[in-house]
Amino acid sequence: MSLQALVLCSDEKILRVLRRVLSELDIKIEHCTERDDAIRKLTRDRFEAVIVDAADQETAALVLRSARFAPCNRRAVAVAIIDGATAVRGAFELGAHFVLYKPISSERAKASFRAARALMKRERRRNTRVAVEIPMTLRFNDGDSEQHAATVDVGEGGIAVKLPQRPRNSDSMSVHFRLPGTEHSIACIGQIAWENAGRQFGIRFVDLSPEDRTQLKTWLESRSPEFEKDDPPAACQLTDLSPGGCYLEIVAPFPVRTRVILSMLFADLKLTVEGVVRVMHPEIGMGVEFTQTSAQQREHLEKFILALTGSKSSVPELMVEPEGLETEESMAQSSDPGEIEDPLLDLFHKKADETPESFRAELRRQRGAGSAAAASV
DSSP states (O other): OOEEEEEEOOOHHHHHHHHHHHHHTTEEEEEESSHHHHHHHHHHSOOSEEEEETTSHHHHHHHHHHHHHSTTTTTOEEEEEESSGGGHHHHHHHTOSEEEESSOOHHHHHHHHHHHHHHHHHHHHHHOOEEOOOEEEEEETTTTEEEEEEEEEEOSSEEEEEOSSOOTTGGGEEEEEEOTTSSOEEEEEEEEEEEOTTSEEEEEEESOOHHHHHHHHHHHHHHOTTOOOOOOOEEEEEEEEETTEEEEEOSSOOOTTEEEEEEEEETTEEEEEEEEEEEEETTTEEEEEEOOOOHHHHHHHHHHHHHHHTOSSOOOEEEEEEEEEOOHHHHHHTOOOOSSOOHHHHHHHHSTTSOHHHHHHHHHHHHHHTOSBOOOO
């Protein structure tokens, strides 16, 4: 099933480039030239992306706001077409996830839309549900009490379940169930994401292990034809690495609030870590904060850092893929850098709004001071 993109643009040259590039990426276009027409379509039809020429910022703001408030399009990937680097901050303030600079070239547009397409697919997969009743257990306060129930549906990001009332200890809740037809059990932290009048609750999975995530994806794909394969991970270059995060150079970085999976290979060491994009510089790179914090994960990461800092010649291989966009609420809940001193994370949290030039100058200063393990490529 093709991805769908709504395009609001009256510039024929830009439109020709978009039609050619998006067609090659198997993304269908619904073209609008008038603001009101675009807003009507957003309230009625579902799109995986909304692409807006931001020459008129008031129009762009209205259309992107309409997408965010339309139930069927609130998680659509937003792309703003802007006049230059000076308009980047304004575009992000309008709600854009990606930007395209004028004049648009096919090569640059294709690179950006490859990243956008990977995120569009992930968001669509996250919203696809398989209706199934699975016996499950909710445990509270590290197992002090538990509650049994059955799922209503299951997706990659969470489950829906019917309960007689909202759990009192939902802030310390874990989810446990076995995937039907397999011997694999899922166990992770759960957070209540929504509830309705019918006493159905949506529970979001938190801190799924890589093995659990793979097993769940495979199980869902085998039971729903709507689950399409993800795009392959994108190659990137590591420039800075600390126990809490890293900075990656990549032509088409993912937006702030994107959950990503990083696969790092160096010599005989292989490391997979999850993170959230905290800083994004279009066409340059992105800063990622790691979100897995178990003792074993920290030990593996420290071993990887030691190997990198002890080598003067080898270059690590890195691949990155998106897992989906976080909401602003969940980002706010997880944005505390913690008590451990980490200058790289401190830079992500305090200097995210700096210009790319100023931010990268601070990265270079940190490397020179030896305050973060750096792998300069």
